[in-house]
Amino acid sequence: MNELAITVIGRDRPGIVADVAEVLARLGANLTDSTMTRLRGHFAMTLICVGPAAAEVETALAPLAADGQLLATVRAVTPDGETAPAGEPYVMAVHGADRMGIVAAMTRVLAEAGGNVTDLSTRLAGTLYVVVAEVELPPGTADALGGRLAEAAAGLGVEVTLRPAEPDLL
Numbered sequence: 001m002n003e004l005a006i007t008v009i010g011r012d013r014p015g016i017v018a019d020v021a022e023v024l025a026r027l028g029a030n031l032t033d034s035t036m037t038r039l040r041g042h043f044a045m046t047l048i049c050v051g052p053a054a055a056e057v058e059t060a061l062a063p064l065a066a067d068g069q070l071l072a073t074v075r076a077v078t079p080d081g082e083t084a085p086a087g088e089p090y091v092m093a094v095h096g097a098d099r100m101g102i103v104a105a106m107t108r109v110l111a112e113a114g115g116n117v118t119d120l121s122t123r124l125a126g127t128l129y130v131v132v133a134e135v136e137l138p139p140g141t142a143d144a145l146g147g148r149l150a151e152a153a154a155g156l157g158v159e160v161t162l163r164p165a166e167p168d169l170l
Contacts, residue, residue, distance in 0.1 A: 001050045003079045004029070004057060010070035012043040020045065020072075023060050027052055037121070043070075048077070086116060087136035089165035092149065096158025098129040106131065106160065109152045113145045114138040129158070134165060 008020055017036060024031055029051025036045040051057060054074045061072040094106055107117055110133075119134040137145060146162045153160035 002053055002076050004049050004051060004054055004074055005077045006045075006047050006049065006057065006061075006072065006074050008043070008045045008061075008064075008070055008072045010043055010065075012038050012041055013069070016043050016064075016070070017045065019064055020047075020061070023064070024049055024051065024057070027057060027060055029057060035119075087114075087138050088142065089118075089167075090115075090135050090137050090142060090162055091165045092131070092133045092135055092160065092162050094129075094131040094153060094158050094160045096129060096153075096156070098124055098127055099156065102129060102156055102158060103131060105152050105156060106149065107133070109145070109148050110135055110137075113141050113148065115141075115145065 006020075006024075008016065010016075021031065029049040031047055031049045034045065034047035036043070038044075049057075054076045058072070058074040061074065064070055065072050092106065092110070094102060096102075103120075103122060107120075110117060114137070116136045117133050118136055121132050123130045142162060142164075149160045149162055
């Protein structure tokens with residue numbers, strides 16, 4: 001079996017998730033990780049599955065994209081196996097007036113401290129821009145990083161908070 005990374009993007013409509021999942025199930029592909037969202041009327045899904053060769057999955061998904069409304073890509077990836085988190089889990093939230101460069105500046109501060117963004121979402125509501133990022137930070141760096149994030153946020157005219165993440169309960 002192959003580990004595959006699949007992306008599906010396009011204009012949103014009801015049934016896309018079901019259509020993709022049914023194709024994968026018919027092929028015997030096991031869906032292991034996925035994320036899906038709707039962004040201003042556009043559908044975006046990324047998933048990892050274990051199944052047949054990438055070319056077979058790509059061929060099976062092709063009819064979903066035949067009308068040009070969706071784009072599906074499939075590529076084989078190297079399994080990483082189970083790995084322990086590399087750091088301590090935190091959530092960074094940024095909000096303020098919309099302006100260019102907020103995500104770039106704030107994630108650069110995280111990266112320079114050795115932080116890794118594991119999930120990120122942004123929303124623009126009127127003139128209010130909101131960023132929520134789940135991050136892994138090197139142990140013992142959160143306090144100093146909080147200060148550097150506050151400096152960067154002040155320069156952008158936005159507010160930032162950094163707090164420990166609560167463990168997921170599945």
